[in-house]
Amino acid sequence: MPTETPNADLKHFIAEHRRLFVVTGAGCSTDSGIPDYRDAGGSWKRSQPVTYQAFMGDVLTRQRYWARSLIGWRRFGHATPNDTHHALFRLEQLGKLQLLMTQNVDGLHQRAGSRDVLDMHGRLDTVRCMGCEHRSPRQAFQQLLLALNPSWAQLDAADAPDGDADLDGHDFSTFTIPPCPHCGGILKPDVVFFGENVPRDRVARAMQALDEADAMLVVGSSLMVFSGYRFAHAAAKAGKPIAAVNLGRTRADPLLNLKVEQPCAEALGFLFENESAASAEEIAQ
Numbered sequence: 001m002p003t004e005t006p007n008a009d010l011k012h013f014i015a016e017h018r019r020l021f022v023v024t025g026a027g028c029s030t031d032s033g034i035p036d037y038r039d040a041g042g043s044w045k046r047s048q049p050v051t052y053q054a055f056m057g058d059v060l061t062r063q064r065y066w067a068r069s070l071i072g073w074r075r076f077g078h079a080t081p082n083d084t085h086h087a088l089f090r091l092e093q094l095g096k097l098q099l100l101m102t103q104n105v106d107g108l109h110q111r112a113g114s115r116d117v118l119d120m121h122g123r124l125d126t127v128r129c130m131g132c133e134h135r136s137p138r139q140a141f142q143q144l145l146l147a148l149n150p151s152w153a154q155l156d157a158a159d160a161p162d163g164d165a166d167l168d169g170h171d172f173s174t175f176t177i178p179p180c181p182h183c184g185g186i187l188k189p190d191v192v193f194f195g196e197n198v199p200r201d202r203v204a205r206a207m208q209a210l211d212e213a214d215a216m217l218v219v220g221s222s223l224m225v226f227s228g229y230r231f232a233h234a235a236a237k238a239g240k241p242i243a244a245v246n247l248g249r250t251r252a253d254p255l256l257n258l259k260v261e262q263p264c265a266e267a268l269g270f271l272f273e274n275e276s277a278a279s280a281e282e283i284a285q
């Protein structure tokens with residue numbers, strides 16, 4: 001039952017553990033205007049996003065992807081952190097954070113000030129060449145796409161998750177995508193697509209952080225994707241307590257020691273109670 005007050009059980013959970021391994025998901029960023037993929041039951045709200053195999057294998061899929069991204073980036077690229085990001089930054093300031101592992105690709109934790117962040121699924125503000133690994137800023141690529149596709153720049157469509165827009169019913173084969181300026185290779189957002197593996201070194205870094213933490217905290221994720229769920233599984237196996245703040249079901253529900261069904265920013269509100277020494281000490285002890 002949602003309340004207007006910060007969650008006392010969650011405050012206690014955070015106070016009684018010294019180092020937290022935090023996992024965040026789409027629920028953290030919905031207040032920043034970035035839509036979520038899943039409903040409260042953990043099911044898809046919309047058609048599944050493009051897969052790695054389709055993107056790499058089919059030029060029309062890439063044209064459709066970048067045409068929609070051209071529209072979606074205008075707002076996604078200007079999203080700003082909300083109170084959930086600020087609260088998790090506060091957690092880091094209090095010295096409670098082992099690692100903040102996010103499944104989001106929006107970079108909003110870093111924008112809020114968090115430093116110890118692992119972007120498990122990469123970052124949408126970077127474009128990567130699949131041929132030579134050259135990386136470049138998405139914002140510069142946006143300017144290039146606009147210059148090459150002036151008539152598409154006039155279009156508008158509703159936002160979809162991950163900087164996508166619900167643009168359909170156009171002849172995407174007329175959309176021009178520039179190749180990599182260095183090797184002519186295929187350019188792709190530097191994010192892990194569905195059907196693509198998370199780089200092993202990222203998983204290893206996160207597992208090590210979990211190993212060094214005494215508890216795990218999930219914020220705004222249903223953990224439906226294995227790349228997130230596996231950490232809950234590993235934490236439970238190691239006997240580390242797990243708390244989750246999420247509106248709706250998570251795949252890890254049977255493993256949780258504490259489940260908070262409240263909006264993230266509200267549940268974590270005690271981190272802002274004031275910046276007074278007394279309150280900080282209570283949480284940081």
Ligand SMILES: [Zn+2]
Pocket residue numbers: 129130131132133134180181182183184185
């Ligand atoms: Zn290249």
